[in-house]
Amino acid sequence: MPDDLLLEVLRAAREHGPRPALTDARGRTSTYRELSDRVLGTAHRLRAEGMRTGTRMLFSVRPGPDAIVLALGTVAAGGTVVFIDPGVGPELFASRFALADPGWAAAESLLYAASAPGPLRALARRRGVLLPNYGRLPLRHIRSGPWLPGVPVRAVSTRSLFRAVPGAVPPDPDPDQEAVVVFTSGTTATPKAVVHTRGSLGAALRTLATRCELGPDTRVHTDQMMLGLPALVAGAHWTMPPYGFxxxxxxxxxxxxxxxxxxxxxxxxxxxxxxxxxxxxxxxxxxxxxxxxxxxxxxxxxxxxxxxxxxxxxxxxxxxxxxxxxxxxxxxxxxxxxxxxxxxxxxxxxxxxxxxxxxxxxxxxxxxxxxxxxxxxxxxxxxxxxxxxxxxxxxxKDMIIRGRTNVYPGLYEPAIADLPGVAGAVMVGVPDAIGDERIVLVLTALPGTSAGLAQRVRAALPDLIDASALPDEVVLVDELPLAGRLRKIDRTALRERFAR
The missing domain is CATH 3.40.50.12780 (ANL, N-terminal domain)
Structure with a gap:
């Protein structure tokens, strides 16, 4: 049978019923049986509320067991979870909203309150966060948390969705069902979103569960679905850190x-x-x-x-x-x-x-x-x-153009970073006055090795990398700038810092 995210999780739930499945940051644990009951109960009630196969749901619920249950329940009801960041700015949010064409929205009660006219929205604006008025979106709404001003009056609470339904029927196999939409790159004019199916996600989770040797005797601690969902497929115990940690x-x-x-x-x-x-x-x-x-x-x-x-x-x-x-x-x-x-x-x-x-x-x-x-x-x-x-x-996209030569930093950075005393090494191209690019090698040092490191590295480079890639400048910094939730090296910031 083809891989299927939903059926794999429900199979594990049947097999490991009384064992712990999910534990939140407060130490509250759900067993596999409870997880299955909540997922199937959510799917049953969403269908009763009018969700149909192919309906997309904007999803802005903080990572945690409730978010996992709601996401799996939505997919079990035939819907699609659309992960969206409401803080990306009004124009980009509007373009992503139009592309996703959702019928439902699920969000934290606090997000509804902070995006509605009032003191919380004013506070968010003062901090540079421009939120759409979530409660005014022309959709069916689900709130996670207590009712607050700004939450639509008819919003369905997750607590009411999660109750078990005796005799709830598991969904049929459907590996081709659209399950998740994740916005990645793109612009306001042309947003870009990746679509995964129950089958593609199931294949990914099975591969990770097998390679990581996950099973009932293992416990995974993470807020990353990439590792947490394979844990559920394998019958492991998934514990989660506090949100935003x-x-x-x-x-x-x-x-x-x-x-x-x-x-x-x-x-x-x-x-x-x-x-x-x-x-x-x-x-x-x-x-x-x-x-x-x-x-x-x-x-x-x-x-x-x-x-x-x-x-x-x-x-x-x-x-x-x-x-x-x-x-x-x-x-x-x-x-x-x-x-x-x-x-x-x-x-x-x-x-x-x-x-x-x-x-x-x-x-x-x-x-x-x-x-x-x-x-x-x-x-x-x-x-x-x-x-x-x-x-x-x-x-x-990181390619540096020097004269007629294309220089790819990733070809040389690992070898430079392996030199004695080097903690990190990044090569960036900085435009010069004639439209060419200077190569700047930016280093960070291991503790106690910073004195003279730039000079030692420069002396070692001719025997280490191609002559065409030798940097015009070698500089030592205290730390490399990082950007985004995943804390990747911010090459743009480095280019701007060393531009002349």
Missing amino acids: APSADPAAVAAGLAGATHTFLVPADLAVILDSGVALPGSLRQVLLGSAPVLPPLLKRAQRALPDVEFLAVYGMTEILPVAIATADEKIGHGGDLLGRPLPGVSARLAPDGELLVSGPNLCRGYLGEPPLTEHATGDLARWDDDRLVLTGRK
């Missing part, structure tokens, strides 16, 4: 939350902060998944020294298809380049004539909302084969 802000709280956990997910920047803090992570950890930004050997070496019994896995993928490949810390450190690893079972990969990586597989999204279906995804990443393993050589 930033690991880098309080490493001690991270360690406390991970007590008893076997698996978690971190972005590299957060792992670096935790290692710098000296806070000891619990001995129960077996695997730490790393992703959403480049995972370089210097960080992995530090992580292995601090946690020698933990397996660190660098996950390569994107919204359109996840995961594509996974490399262990030993593999990445031993390779020297930016190793992605072998394509995972079922994933096909090939290189375009310009070196761009093209991927496909059962976990590939259906396509972009309003566009023809995809048969493969052009990643925008440049890669090469090393036997049967993929090695990242750069990003097409």
Whole structure:
């Protein structure tokens, strides 16, 4: 039978009924049986309220067990969950709203209150957040939380949806059903949204659950659905940190939350902060998944020294298809380049004539909302084969043009970052007076190694990288700028900082 996200979760619920499934930040736990009852009850009541197959729901509910139940219940009712950020600005929100063409909206009660005319909306505006008036959207509404001024009077509460319905019937298999829409890039004029089906998500979750060896004896601590949903498929226990919690802000709280956990997910920047803090992570950890930004050997070496019994896995993928490949810390450190690893079972990969990586597989999204279906995804990443393993050589959009030479930073940054004393290395192109680009190499230092580091690195570069890629300037900074929720390196900020 083809993969199916919904049926996989419900199968696990039948198999592991009394075992703990989901625990929120307050320690409240739902068993697998309770999870199944709440999901099926939600689906039954949504259909009774008028939801039909193909109906899309704007989804702005904070990560937590209630959000998981509501999302799965919506899909079980035949609907589609459209993840949308109401704080993106009025014009972009309006264009995304028009593309999604929703019939329902689900949001926190506080969001309804803060977006309605009144003191909360004025406060949000003073903080630079321009919210649409959610309660005035011409949709059916679901509120998560108590009724507050600004919440539509007829909004359905999640509490009323979640009650079990005796004899509720599970949905039929339908791997082709549209399940999730995620907005990614795009502009106000042409917004872009990825569409996943129950089948593509099911394939992704099965692959991760198998590679991460998740099962009833494991506990996953994360707010990332990428790891949490595979845990549910495998019968594991998923515990969630407080909403909005930033690991880098309080490493001690991270360690406390991970007590008893076997698996978690971190972005590299957060792992670096935790290692710098000296806070000891619990001995129960077996695997730490790393992703959403480049995972370089210097960080992995530090992580292995601090946690020698933990397996660190660098996950390569994107919204359109996840995961594509996974490399262990030993593999990445031993390779020297930016190793992605072998394509995972079922994933096909090939290189375009310009070196761009093209991927496909059962976990590939259906396509972009309003566009023809995809048969493969052009990643925008440049890669090469090393036997049967993929090695990242750069990003097409990060390419630096110097004279007649195209310089791809990703081809050289891992080797530079592996030099003694270097914590991080980023190459950016800065326009010069004649339209060419200067190459600026920006470094951060490991503790106690900053004195003379830029000079030592410059001296080592001719024997390390191609002459055509040698930087015009090598600078040392205290820290690299990060941007976005996933804390990726902000190359735009670096270009602006070093422009002349």
